[in-house]
Amino acid sequence: MVTRAQQIGVVVCLAFVTALTILRVSDPPLLRLARDLTFDQYQRLVPRTFENQPVRVIDIDEASLHEFGQWPWPRNRIAALVNRLSDLGASAIAFDILFAEPDRLSPRNVVRDVTGIDPSLLGKLPDNDEIFARSLSGRPVVLGFGLSNAGNYLPPVKVGFAYTGESPFGAPPAIRAATPLQPQLEANAAGLGHISLNPGASSAVVRTVPLFLSDGKQLYPSLALEA
Known part of the structure; x- marks a missing residue:
């Protein structure tokens, strides 16, 4: 009982x-x-x-700034870095840097701002973005893109995804728009990945990093996953 x-x-x-x-x-x-x-x-x-993993960080530290000057560096120097890393046999090169604006240090852009310059001379001057784009071509270089709250631009997805069963598009954090990269850099990069560590999180502490973002129709990989 x-x-x-x-x-x-x-x-x-x-x-x-x-x-x-x-x-x-x-x-x-x-x-x-x-x-x-x-x-x-x-x-x-x-x-x-x-x-110990076969990953190396190329750090823009105080010694680098002292030797090469303040950041941002001209992109022909970044191109030289890509060339050097490729010569050393890097399997993949990933930039967690946003190359959204034209290189303001490019000779073509510097001269363009000079009053009274003959426009026909501009085409004869080197363009650092074109130099950088050529260094990316045919090499395993991944560029980063950032998230944006404005506009409707989304980067092209350069990889394919296969899945079975239920669609995964509703599971990852949402991406609404991104900051466009320079077109020639975006076109020549082997891959594109997001560099937002914790999108949507209120805390400044990073405890998790999503491998994917989704707009409901497509998956967008992180920089690390793309690399």
Whole structure:
């Protein structure tokens, strides 16, 4: 025979489980914050073991700026970097830099701003974006694109995706628009990948990085995945 105390215990347990279920399903901000802080503490207590991978970061550091001058560098220098890395046998070269505007340091653009210059002379001057574009051609170079809240431009997808079963287009974070790259650079790059670390996240701490974004019709890979 079930006693009244046992009945009360069952009711209390069911109420407790129901409250926890509702709390988890609703996932209030305070609960998400507690979960994130706990995750961060785990990383501090037991960080991931370092494993040497065949990946190298070419860093634009203080020594580089001291030798070559302030950033941005002219893109013919970036082209020389691509040439050098290709000569060294790089399997893939990925730029987490947004090449959206024309190179303002290009001789053609510098002279164009000079009052009274003969327009016929402009075509004879070198254009750093064209030099950079030629260095990309035929090489495994991936350029990054950024997300935008304005416009409707989306970059071309240079890879194919295969999937079985349910469509994956509704699962990744949404992409509405992107910042256009310089056309000749976009055309000559072997791949394009997004460089937004945590789109849609309110926290400045990066805990996850989506491999894909989606506009509901197409998948857009991250820079790392594309590389």
